[in-house]
Amino acid sequence: MAYLELNNVCKTYGEGVHATEVLSDINLSIEEGEFVAIVGFTGSGKTTLVNLINGLLKPTGGEILFKGKAVSGTSHERGVIFQNYSLLPWLTVGQNVSMAVREAFPNEKRKAVKERVAQYVEMVGLTPAISKRPKELSGGMRQRVAVARALSMNPEMIIMDEPLGALDALTRGNLQDEILKIWSKDRRTALLITNDVDEGLYMADRIIPLRPGPRATLGPEFKIDIERPRDKTELNDNPFYKKTRNAIIEYLMSIGEERKTVSGKVYALPELSPKSFVA
Amino acid sequence: MKQSVTVSKTADLKVSSALKILVSRLNIKAPKFNPNTIFKKVVVPILSILLFIGLWHVGARSLYNIEADFKIEKALADQGQAAADSMAACIASGDISCQPNTLPSPAQVWDSFNTLIADHQVISADKLAFKDKTAALNEKRIAEGKDPITYTGRPSFVDQIFTSLKTVFAGFLLAFMIAVPIGIVIGLSQTLRNSFNWLIQVFKPVSPVVWLLLVFMIVKTMTKDSNQDSAFIISFISVGLCAMWATLVNTAMGVSSVDKDYINVAKVLKLKPLQKVFKVILPSSLPLIFTGLRITLSVAWMVLIAIELLAQSPGLGSFVWEEFQNGANDSNSKIIVAMFVIGIIGFLLDRIMLTIQNMVSFNKNAAT
Structure with missing residues (x-):
C-alpha cells in the first residue's frame, strides 16, 4: 500500500458550460520516505494539484488516499x-x-x-x-x-509548491542544499513541485512531468538512481544524469511543441495598405 | 596594461557617481543642510499663509467699502444730505453703532480671538470664586442629602470647545462600538453582507439633520420621565449614527477581502474558527478598519457642528449659531474664530488617528 495515492483524480473549476477541467485522470503513488518531484510548465495546474493533496481543494472526481484514508480537509500530518x-x-x-x-x-x-x-x-x-x-x-x-x-x-509528509520559484539562482542553490540536509535527517516523505528540471534531478528520487493543462495529466516517470548525497559539480559529469536530463527536457519540449501545433490556427488577415497623408 | 587602466578609470567613475547619489540621498534625509528643502518645507507654506491673509484682508476691505457706500447712499436717499454726512463721519470714526456688518478682516478676527480668551479667563476666575464661595455650603448640603449647588453661568468659548470634544468622542465611541462588531460579522458572511447591503446603502447617504430628528423622536420619548438634559444624549447619538458608516463599510470590506494566502495558512494550520478571526482575519484587516475609523472621526467632527446647532446642545455649533443670532458688532469675527478653531481641531484629530493607524499597520508605507 502506497503512502500517498491518487486514483483517477480530476479537478474542474466552474460549472456547466463554463467548466474548465484543469486536471484529469491523475494517478500517482508515493512510497514512505520517498522524495518525488513533479515538473511542469507554469499554468499547467501544479498548484491545483498541490492544493488537492494538502486538502485545501476537493477533487471533482477520483480519490486521494493518505496512509490508506481518504483526504478530507487539511491535516497537520x-x-x-x-x-x-x-x-x-x-x-x-x-x-x-x-x-x-x-x-x-x-x-x-x-x-x-x-x-x-x-x-x-x-x-x-x-x-x-x-x-x-x-x-x-x-x-x-x-x-x-x-x-x-x-x-x-x-x-509526516512535506509538500512544497515551487518553494524556490521566486528566488535568485544563488539563493536557490543554497536553499536546495539546506532543504536536502534537513530532509536527509529523518527522510520524511516529500513532494516537490517545481518548474526547474535541474532542481528536480538534484533533489528527488523520482521525477514525474505534468503535461500542461487544461486537462493536465501526469506523464511517464523518470527514476533518478543517483546516490545521495549528490554533488552538483559532479552531477554534471554523471552520464546517467545527463541522459535523464535530456530525456526529461526532450519530453517536456515535445509536449510544448504539441501544444503549439494545437493552437497553430492560421488567421486570414485583411489586405490593408498604408494611407498616404502627404498628397 | 592599457585595458586595466581604463577599467580602473571606469571603476573610479562609478565610485564617484555612487558617492554623488549617496550624498544627494543623505541630503534629503537631513533637511537641515539643504536650503532647498527649507525653502520648500518652511518658506513656501509661510508665504502661502501670508498670501491667504493678504487676499482675505483685501477682500474684506472691499466688502466693507461696498457695505459702507450702501449705508451712506441709503441715508442720503431716506433722510437727506445731512444724515449721509453724519453717517460717513460715524463710519470713519469707527463708532460701533454704525459699523458696516460684513466679512470681518483678519485683524478683527484676531481681536475677537483675544476677546474670547480674555472672556474665558474672566469666566474661569468667576467659576473658581464661585466654587470657593459655595464649598462650605455644598458640604453641608451633601451631608443633608441634597444636591450641591453648581455653577450655572454662561460657558466660555474654551468650555464650548471641550463640550464639543466630549460630544464628538462619545459619538465616535458609539460609532466604534456599533460599526466594528457589525462590520466584522457582516464581513465574515457573504449572505449577511448581501442581506444588509441595502440597509447600508440606503442609510449611508442620509443627512445628519434627518438623523438628528430621528434620534430626537426616539430619545425624547425614552427620557420622558427623567428630568435630565437630553440634548447631549441626542447630539452624541446622532453624531455616532452619522459617522459610523465609513467604519462599517471599511471593516466589512477589510474582513471580507483578506488575502487568500493568509486564509490558506489558517486552513493548513487548522486554526479553529474563532482563532482564525482573531489571529488572521482581524490583524490583516486592521489597516482598513483604522482607515474607516479615521474617516469616521473626521465625519463626526464635521457633522457635530450642524447637529449641535440644531439640537440646542452646548458646544461650538451652538456657539456659532448664537453668535449669528446675536448680531453684535463682533459676532461675525467670532464666527470666523470658531471656524478656524473647528478646522484646526479637526486637523489635529485626523493627525492623531493617522498616527494610531500607522502604529497598528504592518504595512508601513500604506497611508500618509
Missing part, C-alpha cells in the same frame, strides 16, 4: 510550504513559527513551545532574525521561515 511564503506580515519570525507549533502541539507548555520554536528557527539559521518581521527579511530568508514553520509541526 502534511506540512505545506507555499510558493509565495505566505507568512503573516504582522507577526515576527518567531511568532509565525510559534503559531504553527501551538496549533500542532496544543498540550505543550509555554516553555516547550518556545524551545521548539527556537530549535526550528535555529535549524534554518535565522536565530539572529527571530524578532524581525517578514518585511525586513530577504526572499530567501522568508522562504526559510516558511520551511521552519512547516517543519516545526513535525509533519
Whole structure:
C-alpha cells in the first residue's frame, strides 16, 4: 500500500458550460520516505494539484488516499510550504513559527513551545532574525521561515509548491542544499513541485512531468538512481544524469511543441495598405 | 596594461557617481543642510499663509467699502444730505453703532480671538470664586442629602470647545462600538453582507439633520420621565449614527477581502474558527478598519457642528449659531474664530488617528 495515492483524480473549476477541467485522470503513488518531484510548465495546474493533496481543494472526481484514508480537509500530518511564503506580515519570525507549533502541539507548555520554536528557527539559521518581521527579511530568508514553520509541526509528509520559484539562482542553490540536509535527517516523505528540471534531478528520487493543462495529466516517470548525497559539480559529469536530463527536457519540449501545433490556427488577415497623408 | 587602466578609470567613475547619489540621498534625509528643502518645507507654506491673509484682508476691505457706500447712499436717499454726512463721519470714526456688518478682516478676527480668551479667563476666575464661595455650603448640603449647588453661568468659548470634544468622542465611541462588531460579522458572511447591503446603502447617504430628528423622536420619548438634559444624549447619538458608516463599510470590506494566502495558512494550520478571526482575519484587516475609523472621526467632527446647532446642545455649533443670532458688532469675527478653531481641531484629530493607524499597520508605507 502506497503512502500517498491518487486514483483517477480530476479537478474542474466552474460549472456547466463554463467548466474548465484543469486536471484529469491523475494517478500517482508515493512510497514512505520517498522524495518525488513533479515538473511542469507554469499554468499547467501544479498548484491545483498541490492544493488537492494538502486538502485545501476537493477533487471533482477520483480519490486521494493518505496512509490508506481518504483526504478530507487539511491535516497537520502534511506540512505545506507555499510558493509565495505566505507568512503573516504582522507577526515576527518567531511568532509565525510559534503559531504553527501551538496549533500542532496544543498540550505543550509555554516553555516547550518556545524551545521548539527556537530549535526550528535555529535549524534554518535565522536565530539572529527571530524578532524581525517578514518585511525586513530577504526572499530567501522568508522562504526559510516558511520551511521552519512547516517543519516545526513535525509533519509526516512535506509538500512544497515551487518553494524556490521566486528566488535568485544563488539563493536557490543554497536553499536546495539546506532543504536536502534537513530532509536527509529523518527522510520524511516529500513532494516537490517545481518548474526547474535541474532542481528536480538534484533533489528527488523520482521525477514525474505534468503535461500542461487544461486537462493536465501526469506523464511517464523518470527514476533518478543517483546516490545521495549528490554533488552538483559532479552531477554534471554523471552520464546517467545527463541522459535523464535530456530525456526529461526532450519530453517536456515535445509536449510544448504539441501544444503549439494545437493552437497553430492560421488567421486570414485583411489586405490593408498604408494611407498616404502627404498628397 | 592599457585595458586595466581604463577599467580602473571606469571603476573610479562609478565610485564617484555612487558617492554623488549617496550624498544627494543623505541630503534629503537631513533637511537641515539643504536650503532647498527649507525653502520648500518652511518658506513656501509661510508665504502661502501670508498670501491667504493678504487676499482675505483685501477682500474684506472691499466688502466693507461696498457695505459702507450702501449705508451712506441709503441715508442720503431716506433722510437727506445731512444724515449721509453724519453717517460717513460715524463710519470713519469707527463708532460701533454704525459699523458696516460684513466679512470681518483678519485683524478683527484676531481681536475677537483675544476677546474670547480674555472672556474665558474672566469666566474661569468667576467659576473658581464661585466654587470657593459655595464649598462650605455644598458640604453641608451633601451631608443633608441634597444636591450641591453648581455653577450655572454662561460657558466660555474654551468650555464650548471641550463640550464639543466630549460630544464628538462619545459619538465616535458609539460609532466604534456599533460599526466594528457589525462590520466584522457582516464581513465574515457573504449572505449577511448581501442581506444588509441595502440597509447600508440606503442609510449611508442620509443627512445628519434627518438623523438628528430621528434620534430626537426616539430619545425624547425614552427620557420622558427623567428630568435630565437630553440634548447631549441626542447630539452624541446622532453624531455616532452619522459617522459610523465609513467604519462599517471599511471593516466589512477589510474582513471580507483578506488575502487568500493568509486564509490558506489558517486552513493548513487548522486554526479553529474563532482563532482564525482573531489571529488572521482581524490583524490583516486592521489597516482598513483604522482607515474607516479615521474617516469616521473626521465625519463626526464635521457633522457635530450642524447637529449641535440644531439640537440646542452646548458646544461650538451652538456657539456659532448664537453668535449669528446675536448680531453684535463682533459676532461675525467670532464666527470666523470658531471656524478656524473647528478646522484646526479637526486637523489635529485626523493627525492623531493617522498616527494610531500607522502604529497598528504592518504595512508601513500604506497611508500618509
